[in-house]
Amino acid sequence: MSATANKPSNSPEQLSGDQLSGERLVELYRTMVLSRYLDERVWLLNRQGKAAIAASAQGHEAAQVACIEATDPTKDHYLIYYRQFTAMLALGTEPEEMLRGFLAKEGDPMSAARQFPLHGAHPRVDLFNFSNVIATQLPQAAGVALADKLSGSDAVTIVYFGDGASSQGDTHEAMNFAGVQKLPVIFFCENNRFAISVPIEKQMGIDSLASRAAGYGFPGVQVDGTEVVAVNEAAKAAVARARAGEGPTLIEASVERLLPHTTDDDHTRYRTAEDIEQMSKRDPIRIQSELLIRRGLITEAEDEKIHADAKRRVNVATDTVDAESYPGVETMFDHLNVEYREEHEVSGGDA
Amino acid sequence: MPEKTVIEAVREAMQIEMRRDDTMIILGEDVGSRGGVFLATDGLIDEFGENRVIDTPLAESLICGVALGAAVNGLRPLAEIQFADFVWPAINQIVGEASKVRYGTNGVKTAPMTIRVPYGGGVRGGLYHSQSIEVLFAHTPGLSVVAPATPYDAKGLLATAIRTDDPVIVLEHKRTYRLVKGEVPDESYTIPIGKAEIKRPGTDMTIITYGLMLHYSLQAAEMAAANGIDVEVLDLRTLRPLDSGAIAESASRTGKALIVQEDTPAVSIGSEVSAIIGERCFFDLDGPILRVGPPELPPMPFSPIQEAAFMPSPEKILTAITKLAEI
DSSP: OOSSSOOOOOOTTOOOTTSOOHHHHHHHHHHHHHHHHHHHHHHHHHHTTSSSOOOOOTTTHHHHHHHHHTSOTTTOEEEOOTTOHHHHHHTTOOHHHHHHHHTTOTTOTTTTTSSSTTOEEOSSSEEEEOOSSTTTHHHHHHHHHHHHHHHTOOOOEEEEEETGGGGSHHHHHHHHHHHHHTOSEEEEEEEOSEETTEEGGGTOSSSOGGGGGGGGTSOEEEEETTOHHHHHHHHHHHHHHHHTTOOOEEEEEEOOOOSOSSTTOOGGGTSOHHHHHHHGGGOHHHHHHHHHHHTTSSOHHHHHHHHHHHHHHHHHHHHHHHTSOOOOGGGGGTTOSSOOTTTTTTTTOOO | OOEEEHHHHHHHHHHHHHHHOTTEEEEETTOSTTOOTTSTTTTHHHHHOTTTEEEOOSOHHHHHHHHHHHHTTTOEEEEEOSOGGGOGGGHIIIIIIGGGHHHHTTTSOOOOOEEEEEEOOSSSOGGGSSOOOHHHHHTSTTOEEEOOOSHHHHHHHHHHHHHSSSOEEEEEETTHHHHOEEEOOSSOOOOOTTOOEEEEOOSSEEEEEOTHHHHHHHHHHHHHHHTTOOEEEEEOOEEESOOHHHHHHHHHHHSOEEEEOSSOSTTSHHHHHHHHHHHHHGGGOSSOOEEEOOOSSSSOOSSHHHHHHHSOOHHHHHHHHHHHHHO
16 A cells, blocks of 8 residues: 555456455445435435434445445444444444434434434444544544554554544544554545535645645555445555554545435535536445446346345334334433432432 | 652552553653653653553643543553643543443443543642633533542542543642642552541531642631631542532531632532532521632732732631631
């Protein structure tokens, strides 16, 4: 991997020996399609008044599955942010579990419905997202990686963030420290060119976010985030580097945010019709579908079946979770780290 | 029993805990070969090496964010913030993040981390080396906040903080570091978080205080005794959760309460103590709850005469004692 940015990504047509097998590519595509239908369903549930808020991964699916595919969920750590919908599915989260988060139902695996969807900690893999505050996860990722470095573990920490987070001081502080300590951490930026409404040219005075890595003493690579193979190759190189004790890598995956920032946003207020039309050409589902058909890995009929299966799976999950209960009021007192009830026994805190 | 200063007690607690738990690390600015600007970590890098005593870049948010990340991945970090006045960049990682980890993950993650924060004035520190910042943390559900005032309490509470599986803020008053000496056993011991202690028993009124003001209050109580007023002094030691039982018991028994603090009085620890006494002791009180504190202005002037005028003193406390005794 080159230490400079703007390394041209591998063409998806040029497959080398250790690249993803056709079988894995089809599997990843299945996850992407499932993610897309589930994501669309969540927006529908929002419009029905059932899901209070959602941020979409539509447009980010390829980057997310391809990065996860390069890691080892049995030991690696994933510090995600709110748009990691597809990554969570790729790590084995069931559609029902995702929907319990969005509908704030009992059994939400991440936070027992205390937090926004995709916030909290995963019960089976070391994936977590403590808060809605942008970029706080980057110094935390450096700390997670520091613990592995000190204990001699070869686990890798992958921390996800968007272009918006790249402007935060925490991002600089974390990358600087990771460079100093040569930490086994991968900074994975999904650059969709918008921090809610603020376009990339108002966020940074450079063309490539990856070029910042040079200032911290580790490699930065820019890849087309709609190409599964390109992202996976970059992530595999970064994982190998981190496991070998050679330090961090910054990966900038260029993606499109096909929907507004969240269900509460309207991107027609700040994006032109032409821009919205143009970005739909970079829909990773369509790109991957065409690639798999062109390479003979699936037929058009098989593609239709993948879509039909995903839609059915989402319908089943929706029916199941829609009928489930909210957590009881009494559970809001579970897992407090400081017991204040005695302190407040007179002032009404003993509910 | 050997006599030690507060800073020696703090250092000893860290050394003992580092020896008994090899997952413990210390990180902060100048904590390595410099030994910290107050020498709290003096010599620790020699014994434990630079993997466990980590000099960080000058970045407080990083220090607390890294401590949090390490804490949820098997380590037991102690982060040192050089001066309380510099803690603001880290508030996001402490108040925003660490305090909510156990609750926000429904118990899947816990953050066993300690943050040592030297605070307080009377040290010619001006506006940015004198601040009392306890209320910011004490107001946050999910954080424990301790403020030991004596060497014995400093060692025992710091040990407890380190062994606690959730974030604890340890406030150490800078002026007490070398000024206050006391008996401290060499061996390891702990003091429970959330327990106040009567440092001077009395019958006529209760002073509720913490930090440097404990020592000024004890001096004032001695002066009052010469005038025939018997003052009880209750050292809060922990600011959250407050020992409301001990506060109410003492105030009810003596019938009068005087709150002494160095922090700005409005919306402060003293305000909460006052509310607890008002709620629980109303029918036992023989007078109003009074407070001694500094004037309402940004703490605190650098100029020596102004600094002295700003700080509560044993004499100012004695004036309040006398006033309350006469009611």
